[in-house]
Amino acid sequence: MTTNTHAKTGRRQFLKLVSTGLAAMAMSPVLRAAPDGLLRKAIPATGEQLPVIGLGTWQTFNVGSDPELLDARTEVLRAFFDHGGGLVDSSPMYGSAPDVMGYALKKLGVPESLFSAEKVWSPAGGSAREQFQQLAARWGLPEFNLLQVHNLVDWRQQLETLRELKAEGRIQYIGITTSHGRRHREFERVMASEDIDFAQLTYNITHREVEARLLPLARERGIAVIANRPYDGGRLIKGLKRSENVPAWAREECGCQTWADFLLKFIVSHPAVNCAIPATTRVEHLNENMRAGNKPLPSPDCRRKMIRHIESL
């Protein structure tokens, strides 16, 4: 694992941008397997490759200043980077999660693969620019790869600032988020009319409303998609693990050995989805989740069978 200093990050990201920019022709994510086995898809705006499994931090990384828990989350992040993990998603709404990221990155160093994704959210106070500056200081980074408007709050005004920050080279990509199927009409309007690089939304095997309009629109508009709540907040995978075995056909035909494989491979095999961002407090769960990002991914037929199976339970 590389341990670049924070100062090097700007140059690294610039080089990454130039090299990947040359390959930025694709309008929808294209699959690639890296030497570590983790599949990657191209961000439509630049062609930059992003691992299909990222990491969420809602609740799980909000541990305040408890030294034991800070170290425990650092180990989760260490395992994430050991697997070649890239995108880590946080928000000013997530309490101390950005500070915990800062703590862990200071301990681990900033790995080459980190793709830092933050958000601006007006109720947390201060302008979008102030929030960006505070968050960058909390993570201990000079800049973020991605800055998103959390839950569309004040999106017009916030997107304006995000565009300025992008033009200044402080962030690479801008985006919007929603979850739990909220405000999809407005989300769709923003996706259709605004120049954004990323859309983050809830997509999992039991919440597939976005398949109808938002995911096709993302492909059409060349917007990368981050799928949040891949386990429906944990209920889905915990319930399945408690009461069901992974069906034999899923092992043989779809390469799913675990429920994490089943649920995450389903999400990231959708052609419009770039990555899923399960959150966890536990290294063993992280390992399981990251393994789901390896080959193979289910075929369209397999995906249909997976849906039927979950609906039959």
Add this chain to the structure above:
Amino acid sequence: MSEWSSYRLEDFIPFTADVYYRLLERMGEDFWPLHLLTLLLGGVIIVLVLRGRARLACLLLAPAWVFVGVGYFMLRYGELNWAGQDIGWGFVLEGIMLAAVGASGLGIDHAPRFKTLPVMLGALLGVLGLFGLPVIAPLLGYGWFQAETFAIHPAPTAIMTLGVVLVALRGIGLWVAAVIPLAWIAISGMTLLVLEAPWAPLTFTVLAAGLLGLVWKTVAGLRRLRGGGAPA
């Protein structure tokens, strides 16, 4: 405000149950053995209010609110929840209001009727907040440091205060002093509900009892003003 209407209860609880219980435990560890003193203080407050020394009882409650506002919310809970600082200020404000009531005597019920429902409910809530809440965690197998204690943790402080003001105050003063304790009991109940704590229903029962007492006492007061009898 359409933005807020799309939020759910769970959006406002940004931590896991483990982290929340650990926060309660850290508070307990950091301030032990202050618990012994606050329990004694709580006992004195209940005795005082039941003996008609309501102003002194309110004055003694005030520092508990300021202490919890700063020590619990601003310095600890605020790390976990972006709203923590504001809630902390709410607790400080309650402390100031109680001190003002104690100092001025405004809103004091000079003749609480001890055999009426609101006063009995008040005494019950006071005792529950002071002695009942601390035993929940140990009884359910959590450590002793997770025991929620009056003047150290917010829930017992709010429940105990709600009980005391039900006995000590009347009219608008009663409602003003009860709003913040009621609000915290509601938030605390919703937090426990989201975190799937088995004792969440107790918090809502306390909330309902407190509201019943407040409404009862208000209606009884209005009837007396109009020359009618108090509700049975």
